[in-house]
Amino acid sequence: MSQRWQKVDAFLQDVFFVTGNRFKLAEVEAVLGKMRHVDLDLPEVQELDSRKVVIAKAQAALQQGYSPVLIEDTSLSLTALNGLPGPLIKWFLKALGGEGVYQMGLSRNDCQAEVRTIFGLALGPQTLIYGEGVVPGKVVPPRGRGFGWDAIFQPEGSDMTMGEMTPEQKSSFSMRVRALQDLRVQLERFHASIARDDD
Amino acid sequence: MSQRWQKVDAFLQDVFFVTGNRFKLAEVEAVLGKMRHVDLDLPEVQELDSRKVVIAKAQAALQQGYSPVLIEDTSLSLTALNGLPGPLIKWFLKALGGEGVYQMGLSRNDCQAEVRTIFGLALGPQTLIYGEGVVPGKVVPPRGRGFGWDAIFQPEGSDMTMGEMTPEQKSSFSMRVRALQDLRVQLERFHASIARDDD
Numbered sequence: 423m424s425q426r427w428q429k430v431d432a433f434l435q436d437v438f439f440v441t442g443n444r445f446k447l448a449e450v451e452a453v454l455g456k457m458r459h460v461d462l463d464l465p466e467v468q469e470l471d472s473r474k475v476v477i478a479k480a481q482a483a484l485q486q487g488y489s490p491v492l493i494e495d496t497s498l499s500l501t502a503l504n505g506l507p508g509p510l511i512k513w514f515l516k517a518l519g520g521e522g523v524y525q526m527g528l529s530r531n532d533c534q535a536e537v538r539t540i541f542g543l544a545l546g547p548q549t550l551i552y553g554e555g556v557v558p559g560k561v562v563p564p565r566g567r568g569f570g571w572d573a574i575f576q577p578e579g580s581d582m583t584m585g586e587m588t589p590e591q592k593s594s595f596s597m598r599v600r601a602l603q604d605l606r607v608q609l610e611r612f613h614a615s616i617a618r619d620d621d
Numbered sequence: 622m623s624q625r626w627q628k629v630d631a632f633l634q635d636v637f638f639v640t641g642n643r644f645k646l647a648e649v650e651a652v653l654g655k656m657r658h659v660d661l662d663l664p665e666v667q668e669l670d671s672r673k674v675v676i677a678k679a680q681a682a683l684q685q686g687y688s689p690v691l692i693e694d695t696s697l698s699l700t701a702l703n704g705l706p707g708p709l710i711k712w713f714l715k716a717l718g719g720e721g722v723y724q725m726g727l728s729r730n731d732c733q734a735e736v737r738t739i740f741g742l743a744l745g746p747q748t749l750i751y752g753e754g755v756v757p758g759k760v761v762p763p764r765g766r767g768f769g770w771d772a773i774f775q776p777e778g779s780d781m782t783m784g785e786m787t788p789e790q791k792s793s794f795s796m797r798v799r800a801l802q803d804l805r806v807q808l809e810r811f812h813a814s815i816a817r818d819d820d
Contacts, residue, residue: 466667470712504716513669517703529728
């Protein structure tokens with residue numbers, strides 16, 4: 423990196439965030455400030471490791487000229503299934519619904535689960551900075567409403583599922599908010615390290 | 622298609638088959654004759670429909686200059702899981718092993734399953750010819766050896782798993798051989814239709 427940023431905040435204004443979801447965009451901008459937004463349909467590769475999904479998406483976005491670019495992947499993993507569904511959760515929900523995913527834990531006598539968001543900020547094909555946020559909990563019979571697995575995931579320390587919470591309650595258990603806060607920390611560290619190199 | 626082939630067999634000699642597996646190559650050439658072979662690592666996208674996995678791989682191969690190109694995808698689906706794992710079978714085996722996949726059927730009281738191979742022969746970005754082969758059966762506790770799900774899949778009409786069969790026995794239950802035979806039929810039909818257009 424020969425480029426030197428004056429401030430992380432100024433740099434972030436140049437970053438493209440790839441999403442088709444306005445709510446995600448609002449959530450990201452609440453932590454990282456105003457960014458450039460692009461609604462791209464990028465292929466999701468088959469992997470159990472979210473970082474590899476993020477890397478493939480970042481490469482595809484860079485190839486299309488979006489640089490620097492921020493990519494997000496959120497996954498739900500069951501301990502009893504050795505990490506499945508992980509980033510494949512979308513297909514489990516599509517085939518089996520929330521109830522079916524819960525039954526998978528139940529049939530193995532272990533409903534322990536975690537949700538995880540990985541943000542990858544690609545400065546170029548060789549430089550990715552990650553932010554990670556994890557919320558431990560368990561899968562339960564569906565209660566409440568919301569997107570995807572919200573109704574079957576009950577975070578540790580709560581007696582409600584994500585689907586039963588108000589937006590304010592939900593944000594205190596948000597793997598995405600935690601991942602964004604971690605990304606900001608990692609980005610400040612990276613910035614400090616290149617600033618030091620320049621001295 | 623303005624190009625006209627004299628014979629399907631001559632055309633097939635120009636086709637690139639993408640695989641890193643010598644045994645698959647031999648199996649394909651036994652039905653389709655000698656082809657060009659390329660060992661490419663193409664990304665597999667997340668889909669429950671094998672055809673979409675094949676389409677994405679074919680587009681990637683064409684972009685790299687391999688044209689015409691033949692792509693293969695094999696999947697295993699459980700009735701009880703509404704089509705899962707499907708093309709995602711690799712990750713289920715990685716996380717849970719064959720025994721774990723069998724347990725998934727058992728816990729839903731339905732071990733009915735099918736294995737399916739889709740071959741996609743891309744003549745260009747807009748022209749894909751498919752061959753499909755399906756073998757119905759069930760998942761059972763692992764018996765015998767072999768690659769992937771061989772030891773847990775028992776085809777209808779057999780009291781052995783694929784993992785217990787000799788190569789000769791196995792080929793009579795091969796979804797891949799059936800798909801190749803279907804592909805040849807589809808290709809002959811396509812050839813006949815463009816020959817007719819030229820008249």
